[in-house]
Amino acid sequence: MPATPIAESRIVHHEHVPGGRYWSMVVRRGFTLRLVDTHGTANVSLLGYNPMNTLERYNMADTLKGQHVSRLTQGDMLFSDMGRVMLSIVEDTVGWHDPIGGISDADSIHERFGEARFQEHRNDFYRNGRELFLIELAKWGLGPRDLVSPVNFFQKVSADDDGDLHYSADHSHPGASVDLRADSDTLVILTTAPHPMAPGPDYNPGAVDLSIYRSAPVRDDDACIHRRPENARAYANSLIANCQES
């Protein structure tokens, strides 16, 4: 299923982020961030912060238990630790995004892919999620204390009856997309390093195309808000936080 086309007049920004890189921007309430997995091999690890108070941040546990899920897809929301909606998944052509797999680090990359230093490989050197997050977080005055479990878009990790974790390789497909509507102003920080459970030996993290576009008006029957009563209450809390908006 292809992504719904967005009229050019609604798009305010477009950017290509190669694999093994980082990106951040405040996505304002009223705008939507579309991620496109151009080659079907991307892992987009994403964190969200309230730019007015970065102590408020995307919270894995509240997002999962509030919606009784261990995966995220269309209709689900990313909740902050303050009971509010940061981002709503208004469209998804993949069906499962991973909120529990975590972030790759230098050791996990070295174990699976070996080593490739800048000295020999220039800008094709191997990067890891932790390093890229820390670099991008630093630009906003944030650091290791702010690095929490991200959502890994275009990736699938499931648990069986015994709780054993299983990573699904080749889960996404070329052109797969997910649309994240900002229901609060959200500082989005993302990296495109390999998923920590991705098998080796080829280090080839996928690229992502980003678009930011003006959201469609939020309708009374919005599918994300009405997915569960918890979602409606989190959305109501977000409206309160924005009640003095001019």
Next chain:
Amino acid sequence: MNLKPSDLEPEDAVQRTVVPAGDWWMAEIRRGQTLRIVDVEGNEAADTLFYGLDNPQGEHYSAIDTTRRQGNVYLTTGTRLVSNNGNVMLTITADTCGRHDTLGGACSAEANQMRYALDKKPMHSCRDNFLHAIQESGYGLTKRDVASNINFFMNVPLTDAGSLRFEDGISGPGKYVEMRAEMDVIALVSNCPQLNNPCSGFDPTPLEMIIWD
């Protein structure tokens, strides 16, 4: 389930503390010491965080590193509790409950609003306990350091279809979990005051903390 009773006797312990429902407990556990958390009356939830004593702002328990390292989402005997820096902080050495959660997080005033009703905000919560404890503690911790916690004695099953459920506890009166510190750590436990779901059987009760050298 990996049930394993302990050989340690409470009369040999160096510290025993009963934590009433809704209270918090914070203590330094030295490398080599063993901490037992006892679900005294059963069906209680012990929301637990660990910090590295040498660097509390830089090292804390990490739920995702722990679960990914062992390839399993539940904690029980043999689980190594791993920090955000990849170090083993403690090892679970005995467990008469069999399964503990680390994905469900802690209740808070705001999460209670989202989960149950907007007017639930005034109810007491684990995150209030965490924030109060770290403000009083003098370790320099702030809200930034409140990471995803462990819920000892809580049963939160995942399915391969991607759902997550809160089920009645599999714990019972006197059941316990025991862990050996592999580095000097600070333990912070909130005896969960949740009255809106079955994690504490709608009737929060005391926990006992026992430490052996």
